[in-house]
Amino acid sequence: MPFKKLHPHLKERLTSLEINIPTPFQSKSIPVIKSGTNVFCTAPKDGGKTSTLVLTTLHKLKCEEVGNAPRAIVLVANNEKALETNDAFLPYTRFTDLRVYLCDEKSHIDVLKSEIFEGVDILIGTPKTVNKLLLLEGLPTSQLKIFNIDDAEFLVDNASYTALVAITQSIQKCQFVIYSEKMHPILKRFESTFMEYAKTVTI
Incomplete structure (x- = not known):
C-alpha cells in the first residue's frame, strides 16, 4: 500500500482528507518515484498525477x-x-514549516530573487522564469533533491523546451520526474540527456 509507506505527516493528512485508497496510478508510481530513480509517469487526466507529485515531493523532503x-x-x-499546483500543496503542507514558493511571472525578477534568498523548500515556476533566475544567479541548485515537470505536454513549445534544456544543464545531481498524459516523442528525447536510465510508469 503506497500510502502506508509515506511520511507519517502525509498519512495523517490523507486520513483527515478522507483519502484512504490510492488510485491505480498512485499505487504503481509512488514506490518507483520513492526509489529515487528518474521516472516518466503517464496517466489519463484526473488519474492522480498532481497529487502523486505533491506526496512524493513532500515525502522526499x-x-x-x-x-x-x-x-x-x-x-x-x-x-x-x-x-493550481501551489493550491494542490496547501492541504499537505498545513501544520508543517515547509516553504512552498510560487514564482509569479507578473513579479519583477529582482523581487523573486530576493524572496527566494529568504529561504524556500519547494519552488513552482515556468521554464522561462526559472531559467531567467538561473541566468541571474538568483536560484541556487546545489541542494536540489527532486525536479518535477507537471503536465509536460507544454514542452512541445520550442521556447519552453529550450529553457528546460538550459535549466537541466545547471543541475549537477537530482531526481527528475516527468508527468504527462501520453509519452510524447519530444519527451523521449530527454532519455539521451537528463532522463538517462529513466523508468516508465504507465496507466
Whole structure:
C-alpha cells in the first residue's frame, strides 16, 4: 500500500482528507518515484498525477524545512497552472514549516530573487522564469533533491523546451520526474540527456 509507506505527516493528512485508497496510478508510481530513480509517469487526466507529485515531493523532503536553498522544483506550463499546483500543496503542507514558493511571472525578477534568498523548500515556476533566475544567479541548485515537470505536454513549445534544456544543464545531481498524459516523442528525447536510465510508469 503506497500510502502506508509515506511520511507519517502525509498519512495523517490523507486520513483527515478522507483519502484512504490510492488510485491505480498512485499505487504503481509512488514506490518507483520513492526509489529515487528518474521516472516518466503517464496517466489519463484526473488519474492522480498532481497529487502523486505533491506526496512524493513532500515525502522526499521529509515534510520539514531545511536551509535556504530550494530542494524541490516543480516546472509548469504557465502562471495559471502554477497557482493550481501551489493550491494542490496547501492541504499537505498545513501544520508543517515547509516553504512552498510560487514564482509569479507578473513579479519583477529582482523581487523573486530576493524572496527566494529568504529561504524556500519547494519552488513552482515556468521554464522561462526559472531559467531567467538561473541566468541571474538568483536560484541556487546545489541542494536540489527532486525536479518535477507537471503536465509536460507544454514542452512541445520550442521556447519552453529550450529553457528546460538550459535549466537541466545547471543541475549537477537530482531526481527528475516527468508527468504527462501520453509519452510524447519530444519527451523521449530527454532519455539521451537528463532522463538517462529513466523508468516508465504507465496507466
